[in-house]
Amino acid sequence: MLTNVSYNNKAITRKIDDQVGKPFTLKERWAMGGIGSPKLVITATSVEIQNLLILDNNRDVCNIEMRPKGIIVGFRSLLESYALVIPYYKLSMYKGEASVYSIYRDNHFIKVESDTKAVQKFFKKILAYKADNAPTSIEDL
Numbered sequence: 001m002l003t004n005v006s007y008n009n010k011a012i013t014r015k016i017d018d019q020v021g022k023p024f025t026l027k028e029r030w031a032m033g034g035i036g037s038p039k040l041v042i043t044a045t046s047v048e049i050q051n052l053l054i055l056d057n058n059r060d061v062c063n064i065e066m067r068p069k070g071i072i073v074g075f076r077s078l079l080e081s082y083a084l085v086i087p088y089y090k091l092s093m094y095k096g097e098a099s100v101y102s103i104y105r106d107n108h109f110i111k112v113e114s115d116t117k118a119v120q121k122f123f124k125k126i127l128a129y130k131a132d133n134a135p136t137s138i139e140d141l
Contacts, residue, residue, distance in 0.1 A: 001085040002048060002108060005074070019087050020070030032129075037064040037122045040112040042075070043100055049084070049108060052077040062110060064103075066126060068133070073103060073110055084108055088130045093123065 001019060003012055029035050042060035045053060053060050055077050062075035070087035084105065092104040095114070101123055102111045114120050 003083055003085065004080055005083045006080045016072070016083070016085050019085050020072060021068035023065075023067060032066075032125075035066040038116070038118050039063060040119065042110060042112055044109075044111040046108045046110075049075075049082075049110065052082060062112065064122070064126070066129065071103075071126060084110065088134065091130065093127065095123075 001015065003016075005012065005016075024032070024035055040062050042053070042062055045060075053075070058076075060075070062073055065072045065074065070085065071091065073084040073086065075082055075084075086103070086105040090105045094102040094104070096102055096111070099113055099115045100111050101114050101119075102109060112119075114123065
C-alpha cells in the first residue's frame with residue numbers, strides 16, 4: 001500500500017496499523033537495538049514511486065521503520081511524505097548487485113544502496129525478525 005502520510009488521518013493510520021501492527025513500545029525498541037534504518041539512497045524504483053520522486057530535484061533517499069507485522073518504507077517528494085507499507089508475508093528482499101538491496105511488495109519495488117556496515121546490519125535484522133516471527137508453515141509440523 002503506497003499512501004500519503006503527510007497529514008494526521010485516522011483512517012490511514014488505522015489501515016497502516018492493521019497491515020503492519022502498532023509501533024513497538026520504547027522498551028521493545030531498546031531491546032531490539034533500534035527499529036529505524038540509517039538514511040538509504042534510492043537507486044531505482046517502480047514506475048508509480050518514480051513518478052512521485054521526479055517531482056523535485058532533491059536526492060532520492062528513504063528510511064525503513066520496523067513494525068511487529070511488517071515494515072514501512074518512508075520517503076519524501078516536494079513537501080509531502082509517502083509510505084510504502086509492506087507486511088512481512090508480502091515482503092521480498094534481494095541482494096542483487098554488490099551493494100544494492102531490492103525491496104519488493106507486489107508491483108512496487110525500491111532498490112537502495114547498502115554501502116555501509118550499518119545498512120547491511122539493519123537488513124540482516126529485518127530478515128532475522130521476519131524469520132523469527134513468521135507463522136508456522138505446514139511443512140514445519
